[in-house]
Amino acid sequence: xxxxxxxxxxxxxxxxxxxxxxxxxxxxxxxxxxxxxxxxxxxxxxxxxxxxxxxxxxxxxxxxxxxxxxxxxxxxxxxxxxxxxxxxxxxxxxxxxxxxxxxxxxxxxxxxxxxxxxxxxxxxxxxxxxxxxxxxxxxxxxxxxxxxxxxxxxxxxxxxxxxxxxxxxxxxxxxxxxxxxxxxxxxxxxxxxxxxxxxxxxxxxxxxxxxxxxxxxxxxxxxxxxxxxxxxxxxxxxxx
Amino acid sequence: xxxxxxxxxxxxxxxxxxxxxxxxxxxxxxxxxxxxxxxxxxxxxxxxxxxxxxxxxxxxxxxxxxxxxxxxxxxxxxxxxxxxxxxxxxxxxxxxxxxxxxxxxxxxxxxxxxxxxxxxxxxxxxxxxxxxxxxxxxxxxxxxxxxxxxxxxxxxxxxxxxxxxxxxxxxxxxxxxxxxxxxxxxxxxxxxxxxxxxxxxxxxxxxxxxxxxxxxxxxxxxxxxxxxxxxxxxxxxxxx
DNA sequence: AGACCAAATATGGTCAGACCATACATCGAA
DNA sequence: TTCGATGTATGGTCTGACCATATTTGGTCT
Numbered sequence: 001x002x003x004x005x006x007x008x009x010x011x012x013x014x015x016x017x018x019x020x021x022x023x024x025x026x027x028x029x030x031x032x033x034x035x036x037x038x039x040x041x042x043x044x045x046x047x048x049x050x051x052x053x054x055x056x057x058x059x060x061x062x063x064x065x066x067x068x069x070x071x072x073x074x075x076x077x078x079x080x081x082x083x084x085x086x087x088x089x090x091x092x093x094x095x096x097x098x099x100x101x102x103x104x105x106x107x108x109x110x111x112x113x114x115x116x117x118x119x120x121x122x123x124x125x126x127x128x129x130x131x132x133x134x135x136x137x138x139x140x141x142x143x144x145x146x147x148x149x150x151x152x153x154x155x156x157x158x159x160x161x162x163x164x165x166x167x168x169x170x171x172x173x174x175x176x177x178x179x180x181x182x183x184x185x186x187x188x189x190x191x192x193x194x195x196x197x198x199x200x201x202x203x204x205x206x207x208x209x210x211x212x213x214x215x216x217x218x219x220x221x222x223x224x225x226x227x228x229x230x231x232x233x234x235x236x237x238x239x240x
Numbered sequence: 241x242x243x244x245x246x247x248x249x250x251x252x253x254x255x256x257x258x259x260x261x262x263x264x265x266x267x268x269x270x271x272x273x274x275x276x277x278x279x280x281x282x283x284x285x286x287x288x289x290x291x292x293x294x295x296x297x298x299x300x301x302x303x304x305x306x307x308x309x310x311x312x313x314x315x316x317x318x319x320x321x322x323x324x325x326x327x328x329x330x331x332x333x334x335x336x337x338x339x340x341x342x343x344x345x346x347x348x349x350x351x352x353x354x355x356x357x358x359x360x361x362x363x364x365x366x367x368x369x370x371x372x373x374x375x376x377x378x379x380x381x382x383x384x385x386x387x388x389x390x391x392x393x394x395x396x397x398x399x400x401x402x403x404x405x406x407x408x409x410x411x412x413x414x415x416x417x418x419x420x421x422x423x424x425x426x427x428x429x430x431x432x433x434x435x436x437x438x439x440x441x442x443x444x445x446x447x448x449x450x451x452x453x454x455x456x457x458x459x460x461x462x463x464x465x466x467x468x469x470x471x472x473x474x475x476x477x478x479x480x
Numbered sequence: 481a482g483a484c485c486a487a488a489t490a491t492g493g494t495c496a497g498a499c500c501a502t503a504c505a506t507c508g509a510a
Numbered sequence: 511t512t513c514g515a516t517g518t519a520t521g522g523t524c525t526g527a528c529c530a531t532a533t534t535t536g537g538t539c540t
Contacts, residue, residue: 327519
């Protein structure tokens with residue numbers, strides 16, 4: 001930079017105040033989020049194409065794409081190539097993927113411990129078991145998983161249906177947020193759960209636990225359901 | 241496409257099998273995640289520069305950037321411009337931002353209802369209050385928030401310290417996952433909470449609730465703490 | 481009229497290369 | 511030794527091109 005190019009005093013230090021200059025893709029994010037809030041866009045609606053968005057918002061297509069990548073990561077849009085009514089960026093709502101990735105990466109970085117994940121799962125399942133006992137819903141799904149666990153081909157299949165049973169309890173609560181969190185926890189715990197089953201060797205105690213939980217929910221006995229869940233998870237994942 | 245360009249039968253239908261061709265940035269993601277898992281990268285470690293990554297992985301810089309954008313969204317990397325030891329993409333761990341955005345956008349898309357968010361918050365706080373009563377930690381922070389709520393300048397400030405009180409309870413559980421979720425819920429609920437306080441008009445009942453919760457935790461009375469939390473949230477956010 | 485097939489086209493996915501703004505590193509002059 | 515100009519590596523952005531895919535379009539043959 002030569003002396004002549006130097007900006008005059010006074011014109012420098014723009015935005016010396018607090019927050020940094022927003023990046024282009026962040027502006028795009030804000031705009032799209034604004035459309036969702038103001039125009040009431042909902043799941044199924046389509047966004048303009050990447051090229052059109054770039055022109056509308058006066059940014060490059062790269063910046064538009066980075067913004068869309070963020071939205072895709074958050075499970076809010078899904079992009080389809082090709083042509084036609086289904087092509088382009090469509091608004092969706094799948095918080096699950098984001099939660100799963102979040103847990104997986106943070107477990108990898110050792111920022112979260114498996115203990116914390118298990119404890120959180122216990123919290124959700126106890127809460128959900130109480131709800132399920134009061135509403136007595138989802139019993140069919142639970143029974144199906146129970147039956148499937150009776151004759152597993154191996155630890156993998158047992159855990160698969162075991163997880164289905166536990167997820168069914170949470171789904172019965174009717175709360176999509178806790179369900180999404182539970183599914184994310186499930187994905188993070190699966191590998192760990194198989195090891196735990198192999199270590200135990202015998203699944204009969206676990207199945208007896210499941211049947212106690214199921215019976216309590218069926219009978220509308222919330223307190224028993226909650227404590228049965230606690231007993232079960234303490235057996236499957238003993239503290240320390 | 242002319243007839244001559246047409247691929248010969250048999251060479252067509254590559255990857256007709258199940259999953260689609262991974263996008264370039266997904267390969268990058270997988271590689272970086274592999275490094276984290278295999279090489280034991282942890283918070284504070286730096287990734288190679290974008291240009292170097294692009295060359296190493298044989299993709300364009302755009303694809304590298306999209307992958308980094310995903311990781312940034314998940315709260316796993318943070319990029320700094322400039323030069324020096326702090327510049328470049330650094331591994332971090334802030335699941336909070338991702339969770340917050342996730343909730344905000346899904347609330348905007350009306351996929352999640354405020355009721356579900358409130359119920360989830362109730363679940364976490366009851367659980368955390370029980371833990372806090374058993375461990376009797378975080379009392380100082382709670383007391384500070386309590387005192388600050390006694391003489392608020394307005395609903396905004398009251399809610400600010402109210403939230404600090406509730407977050408302190410969850411932090412006392414020592415579980416970083418539930419804490420992260422709670423903080424994300426807080427950000428989503430803040431606006432809603434201010435409206436609720438304005439509607440109530442009087443914060444004395446709320447403060448009395450807080451003091452009951454605090455006393456129960458201080459005295460190690462888990463059952464009372466749990467029920468006091470339920471009473472409080474039912475008052476602040478009455479069901480229907 | 482209908483069925484079928486080839487071309488046109490709109491979409492996201494990728495790439496290469498350039499330039500800018502920023503912030504540290506380096507080195508020379510006072 | 512100190513301070514300031516210059517160098518340089520970094521992320522951020524833009525442009526323009528090409529590819530792969532899937533629908534739409536329109537013509538041709540039956």
